[in-house]
Amino acid sequence: MSSPQTSHAYGVGLIALLVAVGASTIFYTSYYLPESLAKPSVSEHILHPTETFVIEIVMGAVNEGADNYVPNKPTITLEQNNLVKWINLDDTPHTVSPDHRTSDSYSGDFGSDGVLMPGEEYEFLFTEPTEIHYHCQPHPWMTGVIIVEKGRF
DSSP states (O other), rough: OOOOOOOOSHHHHHHHHHHHHHHHHHHHIIHHHHHHOEEEEEEEEHHHHSSEEEEEEEETTTSSOOEESSSSSOOETTTOOOOEEEEEEESSOOOOOSSSSOOTTEEOOOSSSBBBOTTTTTEOOOSSSSSEEEESSSTOOOOEEEEOOOOOO
């Protein structure tokens, strides 16, 4: 009696399938997934507004009851002045800290990294409508609000 002949095609096919699954998993996690999680598509008009809106931390802002973030409750319009710059004109360090964690899908988390020394600036590009209440971390009586709206036209 002769023993039955077996084919190695089944084993080779199984190995080829495992290699294909492994390669597609590596492609998905290394190339496709990071691209799909990248920053959202934003209009060039929003990314490059026609002007920068400036908010000044005025001299004497550290004194309770004095003006601090000027203007204090501005309304910003996307595509016009949605790049906002805070300038510390006081002789005391201050922060621009959100009351509640706030994030823009394109620009990331809102809030200055640490303190703004006298003469330093903090910029943030708003790309979506929002209302943010913020304060100075070391001087909590210093508060401000910024409202970002879509353009009317």
